[in-house]
Amino acid sequence: MHEDQLVRYSRHILLPQIDLDGQKRFLDSRVMVIGCGGLGCAAIPILAAAGIGSLMLVDNDRIELSNLQRQTYYTPDDIGKFKNHVMADFIHRQNPDITVDTVPYRLSEDELSSLIHDYDVILDCSDNLKTRQMIGRVAYSSKIPLIYASAIRFEGQLSVFDSNNDRSPCYACLFDGAETEQDRCSFTGVYAPLVNTMGAMQASEALKVISRMGQALTGRILHYNALNFSFHMLECDRNPHCNVCGCLRN
Numbered sequence: 001m002h003e004d005q006l007v008r009y010s011r012h013i014l015l016p017q018i019d020l021d022g023q024k025r026f027l028d029s030r031v032m033v034i035g036c037g038g039l040g041c042a043a044i045p046i047l048a049a050a051g052i053g054s055l056m057l058v059d060n061d062r063i064e065l066s067n068l069q070r071q072t073y074y075t076p077d078d079i080g081k082f083k084n085h086v087m088a089d090f091i092h093r094q095n096p097d098i099t100v101d102t103v104p105y106r107l108s109e110d111e112l113s114s115l116i117h118d119y120d121v122i123l124d125c126s127d128n129l130k131t132r133q134m135i136g137r138v139a140y141s142s143k144i145p146l147i148y149a150s151a152i153r154f155e156g157q158l159s160v161f162d163s164n165n166d167r168s169p170c171y172a173c174l175f176d177g178a179e180t181e182q183d184r185c186s187f188t189g190v191y192a193p194l195v196n197t198m199g200a201m202q203a204s205e206a207l208k209v210i211s212r213m214g215q216a217l218t219g220r221i222l223h224y225n226a227l228n229f230s231f232h233m234l235e236c237d238r239n240p241h242c243n244v245c246g247c248l249r250n
Helices: 003-008 017-027 039-048 065-069 083-094 109-116 129-142 194-209
Strands: 028-034 056-057 098-102 121-124 144-150 155-161 220-225 228-233
Touching: 017 194, 028 039, 039 056, 039 083, 039 121, 039 144, 039 194, 056 083, 083 098, 109 129, 121 129, 121 194, 129 144, 129 155, 144 194, 155 194, 194 220
Parallel strands: 028 056, 028 121, 056 098, 121 144
Antiparallel strands: 144 155, 155 220, 220 228
């Protein structure tokens, strides 16, 4: 770590839970983020500022006017551009220490499976159940920790799924239903501060997993209601009948 990096990351290095060793882990780590919308817009700049060494940004969406209410790193001049390209340009200016790669198309399950092994952590910042289920299956089979969050209306959820931990459920243990139109922000709406709060908490969980500090949300799911500012934590066990990690797989 050179002198400029010691200064740049000094406020993290001063924390005994991170210290030099933790910061070196950040700089040596590789993180994949799927989704550069509301959640990704909050999480990605935090990860980059913290010094995550390599980021892969996966998103096939282009910026629309309706995104600007909550996706705060995009401007009217960016409308029509790929979200991950605009975010990558920002990250390059924000932190020259790190590398950023982009995939501006929707990955198939096989493509994600071949890519994910190069990464230490994956953040699910997507906005639809089909994609989340696919990410969950690949993360489980690849034994890559998955940081999951969602935000709709005034309510958010956050959890960590880690198949390296025998007690950790997988995504499908908790979410194996069908998505309805009412489950999409484009139909029901979403509170802008909620999205940014959940994305920031995703970034925090990723940094904790990478640096091995504190207690990650593995085996627990956090529910947050921004309307009445309430938090509820639920313990979550593996579903023995899960079709991904349980007796019904394959």
